[in-house]
Amino acid sequence: MxxxxxxxxxxxxxxxxxxxxxxEDERVLAFHDIHPWAPVHLLIIPKQHIATMSDLxxxxxxLLGHMALLAPRLMQEQGVTNGFRTVINTGPDxxxxxxxxxxxxxxxxxxxxxx
Ligand code: 5GP
Ligand code: ZN
Numbered sequence: 001m002x003x004x005x006x007x008x009x010x011x012x013x014x015x016x017x018x019x020x021x022x023x024e025d026e027r028v029l030a031f032h033d034i035h036p037w038a039p040v041h042l043l044i045i046p047k048q049h050i051a052t053m054s055d056l057x058x059x060x061x062x063l064l065g066h067m068a069l070l071a072p073r074l075m076q077e078q079g080v081t082n083g084f085r086t087v088i089n090t091g092p093d094x095x096x097x098x099x100x101x102x103x104x105x106x107x108x109x110x111x112x113x114x115x
Contacts, residue, residue, distance in 0.1 A: 001048040009100035013047050023074055028067055030074055030105075038085070039108025040078045044070055050101045053090040071105045080107030 003010045011017040012031065019031035022042050033041040044067045050056065056064065068086075075084045084107030089096040 002050075004049045004100070007049055007100050008098055009043075009045050009102065010049050013045070022078065023070065027063060028070065030070065033104070036106075037104075038106035038110060040075065040080050040084075040106065042074055042078070042105045044074070044103040044105060046101055051099045052096060052101060053088055055101070067103050071103065075105060075107045078107070082109065083107065 003014070008017065012019045013029055019029075021029065021031050023030040023044075026047070028044055028046055030042050030044045033043050046060075046063055046067070050060070071084070071086055084105055087104040087106070088102070089104075
């Protein structure tokens, strides 16, 4: 499995930087975003270092499917019952700040959002 010693999320995978974990298996880790945009804001990341969505190949289809299928399951575990948003930022124009692939999953009631 590839790791980048200078990558923030690789350090979180390795336990060198602490995180509030929500889920872990051999392929992925899910943890709470340090600056949540919603009452429940998880980041689902592959344990292997893949910088961006643009670096994915056909061999990663199963991994991406696994991440996508985890989103509703983890939201349910977190008590989110009324829907959630999933976002993957890619590259400078996509607003990506951390160059280790991650899926934002945001849920929970947002009283400040107008109906
Ligand atoms: P991006 O803009 O790359 O899609 O999102 C990166 C996300 O990582 C941001 O929402 C930011 O709050 C989160 N983040 C950055 N550093 C840390 C950290 O050290 N721990 C955690 N849990 N989240 C982080
Ligand atoms: Zn990494």
